[in-house]
Amino acid sequence: MVQTISLQHVLQEAVATPYCDLVTRATGAAVRGRIEAALARADWTITLLDFSGVDCLDLSCADEIVAKLLLAAASRDRVVVLAGVREEQRDALEHVLVHHRLAVAARFRGTDLADVLGWTSDDAREAFAALHVHGAADASALATRLTWPLERTEVALEDLERNRIARATGGVFHPVTLL
Amino acid sequence: MTRVVEVPAHFDDRSFDQFAGWFGAWPPEERVLVDARGCQWGSPYGLVGLLTAGQALAEAGRERALLTVPASDDVKRYWARTGFFAHAAELFELHGKVPRAAATGPSDVLLDVTPIRASGDIHDIVGKIQEGAARILTGELGIEAKATMGFAMALSEACQNIVEHAGTSGWVAVQAYTFRRRLGRRVVVIAVSDAGVGFRRSLESSQAKRFGDRWADATALEAALIQNVSRFRDPGRGQGLAGIKRYLSRWQGKISIRSGTARLAIVPPWDEDVPLVDHLPFFPGAQVQVVIPAQHAES
Numbered sequence: 001m002v003q004t005i006s007l008q009h010v011l012q013e014a015v016a017t018p019y020c021d022l023v024t025r026a027t028g029a030a031v032r033g034r035i036e037a038a039l040a041r042a043d044w045t046i047t048l049l050d051f052s053g054v055d056c057l058d059l060s061c062a063d064e065i066v067a068k069l070l071l072a073a074a075s076r077d078r079v080v081v082l083a084g085v086r087e088e089q090r091d092a093l094e095h096v097l098v099h100h101r102l103a104v105a106a107r108f109r110g111t112d113l114a115d116v117l118g119w120t121s122d123d124a125r126e127a128f129a130a131l132h133v134h135g136a137a138d139a140s141a142l143a144t145r146l147t148w149p150l151e152r153t154e155v156a157l158e159d160l161e162r163n164r165i166a167r168a169t170g171g172v173f174h175p176v177t178l179l
Numbered sequence: 180m181t182r183v184v185e186v187p188a189h190f191d192d193r194s195f196d197q198f199a200g201w202f203g204a205w206p207p208e209e210r211v212l213v214d215a216r217g218c219q220w221g222s223p224y225g226l227v228g229l230l231t232a233g234q235a236l237a238e239a240g241r242e243r244a245l246l247t248v249p250a251s252d253d254v255k256r257y258w259a260r261t262g263f264f265a266h267a268a269e270l271f272e273l274h275g276k277v278p279r280a281a282a283t284g285p286s287d288v289l290l291d292v293t294p295i296r297a298s299g300d301i302h303d304i305v306g307k308i309q310e311g312a313a314r315i316l317t318g319e320l321g322i323e324a325k326a327t328m329g330f331a332m333a334l335s336e337a338c339q340n341i342v343e344h345a346g347t348s349g350w351v352a353v354q355a356y357t358f359r360r361r362l363g364r365r366v367v368v369i370a371v372s373d374a375g376v377g378f379r380r381s382l383e384s385s386q387a388k389r390f391g392d393r394w395a396d397a398t399a400l401e402a403a404l405i406q407n408v409s410r411f412r413d414p415g416r417g418q419g420l421a422g423i424k425r426y427l428s429r430w431q432g433k434i435s436i437r438s439g440t441a442r443l444a445i446v447p448p449w450d451e452d453v454p455l456v457d458h459l460p461f462f463p464g465a466q467v468q469v470v471i472p473a474q475h476a477e478s
Contacts (some may be wrong), residue, residue, distance in 0.1 A: 021305045025337040025343065026298040056305055056328050058335040059422040063415040088328035095422055100415065 002177060003044035004083075007065070008053030010034050021056040028064025035069060046177060052084035053150060060093040063099075070102045079164045081176055082106035082117070093117050103163040107178040114178050120159055123148075127156035128165055131175040138171045140148060181245075182207045184232070186215035190225035192435060194444075198228070200460035206239035213271065218249045223352035223370035224468045226263050226292055230350050233270030235374035235463040248275035261352060262291035289315060289367065290334075294342060295341045298424055304338065305331050308353060312367070315355045319365050321474040322430055327411050329426045330367070330471070336419035337371045337467050344410070345375025345464060355374035362449050364476055369469040378403050378438040385410050396439035397457045404436055404443050423469065431473050438465040447472075 012018060014030040022028065037146070039047060051057070051152050066082070073080045085106045095116025097103060105128065107114045114132045116125045123166065130145055131137060137145065144152035160166035166173045184201035187194035202211070213232065215221075221229075227244075236244050246267060249255050258264060259280040266272060289311045293304060313327040334353065341349035351371045358366045375381075379399040384401050387394040402408045404424075409416035420434075424445055427434055435444035435452065443457045449472065 005335070015299070015302070018430065019302050021221075021302060021331070021332075022297040023305050024301050027302065056309065058305075058332040058334070059418045060336065060339060063418060067415055071387045086328075088325045091329060091426075092332055092422070093423065095413065096418060099418055099421075150243055 001044050002046040002048055003039070003042060004048045004050055005035055005038065006050045006052065007031065008051075008166060011054070013150065014019055020054060021058075021059040022054050022061035022065065023056055025060040028061035031061070032065050032068055035065070036072070039078075047073070047078065047080045048178070049080065049082050050084045051082060051086065051089065052086075054086075054089075057086075057089040057092045059092050059096055062089075063096040066093060067096045067100045067102060070097075070104055071100065074102075074164070079176055080104060082179055083126050083178060084100075084109045090117065103159075103165060105165045105178060116160070116163075116165055118163075120163065120165075121156065123152060123156040123160035124163075124165075127153065128160055128175055131160075131166060132178070136172050136174040138173065142173065180209040181212050182209040183214045184211055184359055186213060186218045186221070186225070186229065186249075188217050188219045190215075190218055190229075191222035192224045192437075192466075195225065195437070195461050195462075196456075198225075198232075199462040202232070202460070202462070205461050205463060206241055207238060210242045211236055211244040213244060213246045215277070216239055216247050216250045219256055220254065221249075221258065222356075222366050223261075223292075223354045224372070224466065226258065227350040227352050227372040228272060228462075228466055230263070230266055230292065231372040231374045231464055231466070233267065234348070237270055238244075238374060244271050246271035246273055247271065247275060248277055252278075260286070261288050261354075266292055266294065266350070268429070281405060287315075287355045288353075289355060290351065291354045292350055294450070295338050295351055295371075295373075296348040298339075298342055301335055301338045301342065304351065305335050307332075308334060310334060312353075313415040315367055316471070319355065319473065320367060320471065322471070325354045325428065326426075329429075333423045333426050333469060334369055336423055337369055337469060339419060340465065340467065341371065341373045341375065344378075344381045346381075347373060347375045349373025349375065349465075351465070352427055358470070358472065361451070362472055364473040366473065367471045370466075371467040373464040375464045377463065378436070382408065382410050385412075395441070395457070397441035397443065397455060400436055400438055400443040401455075404434070404445070427469065427471065432469065432471040432476070434467070434469050436465060436467050437463065
């Protein structure tokens with residue numbers, strides 16, 4: 001099950017003003033608190049943080065919201081993904097995720113472009129893109145698609161699985177849903 | 180007795196140390212008269228620093244300081260337009276005629292001198308500045324449009340140092356102007372200043388032991404700006420200044436931080452500043468300046 005959370009909506013609830021910028025650590029902590037409360041009330045497997053309507057994102061908010069939710073999700077075997085991300089927000093997200101050695105799948109605003117942000121290899125990003133565009137595959141089929149040696153493909157898939165960006169079922173790797 | 184503090188004719192980050200030196204041992208026992216009559220130009224750094232002096236004297240329980248306004252009509256008009264006098268009137272006893280701030284359209288003042296007291300102030304600033312920043316960054320400085328958000332991020336993080344660490348309020352101003360002396364190009368300057376505890380005291384409990392006898396204003400700045408350490412145990416802390424540095428490295432920008440008796444800067448190739456200056460005259464709190472230059476020389 002996927003639970004979609006509109007960050008713009010939560011932001012405006014949290015600060016009780018029509019702000020569209022996710023800035024300051026205090027705001028980030030307030031937004032995260034509300035998201036955690038919502039997650040505690042339900043048993044969702046995948047949480048999709050929707051950035052639509054959010055303008056500026058600073059490092060403090062990226063850290064308080066995205067990094068801390070990812071760290072919490074890892075300990076509870078839950079998945080967090082991002083959608084509606086603006087290309088201009090990529091830097092802040094990459095910075096905090098690399099700092100914590102975390103990675104997350106993200107879909108960008110106004111495009112079908114999906115990418116892996118954060119602490120991951122170029123191979124893992126490419127493997128994810130291939131799974132996202134062409135669908136689930138086992139290591140062998142993906143290696144053929146990418147014209148990579150099997151071992152290289154397996155390392156990339158292990159990376160994705162470790163970050164819960166792809167899930168293996170019977171040897172077939174499914175990319176995390178970004179609907 | 181009155182202690183006279185002269186505002187340098189060209190009042191910016193470089194001449195600020197001369198200004199700080201007039202105060203002597205901090206806080207001065209005598210009533211302070213800040214004499215700005217001879218000032219011919221004040222940078223955003225100078226203006227927020229001036230307000231910080233007034234604030235710090237008030238917070239130290241000293242008699243309300245006097246401020247004689249610049250003699251130059253142009254300088255007075257510019258200071259009024261930045262909103263400086265409106266705030267100065269709350270901190271100083273003003274002497275001299277102060278012009279009314281005229282309503283203006285788009286100008287080089289991207290952000291008036293603005294107090295930072297809480298997180299909400301930073302939201303207001305970031306919301307307010309983005310349109311003007313885009314106009315200056317892309318239109319005048321030749322920086323790609325998507326860098327505007329990085330600029331707002333840098334501004335937000337610089338201001339958050341006040342809310343998170345200073346223990347009191349502070350000031351911010353943002354302006355575009357031509358850096359004739361050092362660069363010969365247009366620049367955008369963010370100046371942030373507070374009258375708070377400064378970097379050394381903020382980091383003392385977590386870092387002093389590690390530095391031992393070397394612990395001082397300079398090493399505290401080094402820990403914060405170079406090593407990205409924070410006084411908080413949260414491993415996510417300390418990324419703000421690192422993020423600003425990363426943004427600036429992409430655009431050949433400069434950051435300098437003065438706190439207590441030291442100043443540390445990340446110096447780009449176009450500047451001749453010294454990275455670390457120690458044993459400066461003491462000044463309260465912290466003063467941060469971020470400079471982003473035009474990517475091409477003015478034609």
